[in-house]
Amino acid sequence: MTSPKIVNTATGSIVDVLGLQVGHFTHSQRLTGCSVVLAPQGAVGAVDVRGAAPGTRETDLLDPSNLVEKVHAVLLSGGSAFGLDAASGVMRWLDEHGIGFETGYGRVPIVPAAVLFDLPVVRPGDQAHIRPDADAGYAACQAASNKTPAAGNVGAGAGASVGKLFGLNRAMKGGIGNASVRVGPWVVGALVACNAIGDVLDPATGQVIAGARTADGQSLLDTQAALLRGERSTRPMPGTNTTIGVIATNATLNKAQAKRLAVSAHDGLARTIRPAHTTLDGDTLFALATGTETSAPDLMLLTVMAAEATALATVNAICQARGIETNLGVLPSATDWH
Template identity: 85%
Template sequence: MPSSMITGSMVDVPGLLVGHFTLKERLSGCSVVLSPPGAVGAVDVRGAAPGTRETDLLDPSNLVDKVHAVVLSGGSAFGLDAATGVVRWLDEQGIGFETGYGRVPIVPAAVLFDLPVVRTGDDPQARPGADAGYAACQAATTARPAAGNVGAGAGACVGKLFDLDRCMKGGIGHASVRVGPWVVGALVACNAVGDVLDPATGQLLAGARTADGLQLLDTQRALLAGERGSRPLPGTNTTIGVVATNATLTKAQAKRLAMSAHDGLARSIRPAHTPLDGDTLFALATGTESSPVDLMLLTVMAAEATALATVDAIRQARGIRTVWGDIPAAKDLAT
C-alpha cells in the first residue's frame, strides 16, 4: 500500500478504543489503548534501552494472558506513572483480572524520552502522570484518533544522532490493513534516533539534517561513510507502539505478531533497534473473529500496518519551536 494512501487506524479492530492526553504545560503526553474483555496480549522489545512496565508478565511462559489496556507515554521513566491512572480508571469500571479478592487491571506500558523538548514558557518538570493516564481513558473512543503532535507523540523527535539542533519532529500515527475477515491495526509513537523513510518509495521523510539544516543528511549513509554523531545517551530515543488484530490468538501467537511488527519498524526507520533506542511493540488479539488463524498472513499484515503507522506519525507531525531551536516537520522540509 503506498504511504500516500494510508487509511484506517487501531480502532478498525472491533472492540478497541484509543484515547490521547496532551499536557498543556509542555509538549508531552500519553496514549491508551483500551481492550475488550478477553483480549490476549504480548510484547516484543528490540531496542537496547527500553522503559517499560509489566512486560515480564506478557511472556508466553507466564500465567496471565489477558490485557485490559496498553499505555504509551512520553516523559521517560516518569511517564510510566500514567499507567497508574489507567489502572485506577479500569478499577472504577470494574475491569480487571479476578483474584477472588478483587479485580486487578493488567496494564502494560512503554515510554519514550521527550524531556529535552521544551518551548518558551513550558514547565520542564511537567510529565505525564497518573492523572494524564486517567484523562486518556476518559477521552478514549472508537472514532479515528488524532495523529502527529498529540499524546505519546507530542514531544517525539527523530534523527538525533547528529545533535538535537539537527533533528526533526516525530509523532504518533495510525494505520490498518484488511485481508478477508482479518484486520490488523497499528498505533506507533516514533521518537527514533534514526531517520524515517517511506518503504514504498525509499524516500527519506524526516531525520537528521545537514549542518545548514536545509536538507536531510541520511544518517545510515553518513555512518557508513565514516561520519560519527554526537553519541546521545542511551534511552533518549525510542519507538513504541501497539499492533492489534481481531483474530483469536494464543499468547505465543500474539508474541509472534509483535515480533513480526518490528519488521515494519525496520522497513520505515533507518537505523532501527539501535543501542540508543528502546523500541518496544505490544500485540493485542481481541478474538472477535473466530475463523481458523492464518498466522503467516497476520504477521505480514502486522509488519505492513506498523510501517504505515510509522510513516503516518511523521506525515502528521507539525514543526515546533523550542528554547534551543526550531524542529521542523517533514512537511516543512523539501525533500
C-alpha cells in the same frame, strides 16, 4: 530546503479492530503526553522489545509461559521513566469501571506500558518539570473512544522527534500515527509513537522523509549514509530515543501466536526507520488479539499484515507531525519541506 516526496497511504487505525478504544492526553503546559489503548473485554497480549534501552512496565507477565492471559489496556507515554506513572491512572480508571483480572478478592487491571524519552523537547514558556502522571493516564482513558485517533503532535507523540544522532538541533519532529490493514475476515491495526534516533523513510521509495539534517539545516543528511562515510555522531546517551507502539488484530490467538505478531511487527519499523533497534533506542511493540473473529487464524498472513500496518503507522506519524519551536531551535516537520 529540499522537498522530499511523501507518500502517505495509511488508512484506518487500530480501532478498526472491534473491541478497542484509543484515548490521548496532551499537556497544555509542556509538549508531552500519553496514549492508551483500552480493551475493556480483555485481549490476549504479547510484547517484543528490540531496542537496547527500553522503559517498560508489566512486560514479564506477557511471556507465553506466564499465567495472565489477557490485558485490559496498553499505555504509551512520553516523559521517560517518569511517564510510567501514567499507568497507575489507567488502572484507577479501569478499577472504577470494574475491569480487570478476577482474583476472587477483586478485579486487578492488567496494564502493560512503554515510554519514550522526550525530556529535551521544551518550547519557550513550557514548564520543563511536567511529565505524564497518573492523572494524565486517567484523562487519556476518559478521552478514549472507537473513533479514529488523532495523529501527529498528540499524546505519546507530542514531544517526539527523529533523526537525533547528530544532535537535537539538527533533528526533526516525530509524532504518533495510525494505520490498519484488512484481508478477508481479518483486521490488523497499529498505533505507533515514533521518537527514533534514526531517520524515517517512505518504504515505497526508500527515500528519507524526515531525520537528521545537514549542518546548515537546509537538507536531509541521511544518517546511515553519513555513518558509513565515517562521519561521527554526537553520541547521545542511550535510552534518549525509542519508538513504541501497539499492534492489534481481531483474530483469535494464543499468547505465543500474539508474540509472533509483535515480533513480525518490528519488520515494519525496520522498513521505515534507519537505523532501527539501536543501542540508543528502546524500541518496544505490544500485540493484542481481541478474538472477535473466531475462524482459524492464518498466522503467516497476519504477521505480514502486522509488519505492513506498523510501517504505514510510522510514516503516518511523520506525515501528521507539525514543526515546533523549542529552546534548542526549530524542529521542522516532514510536511514543512513538502
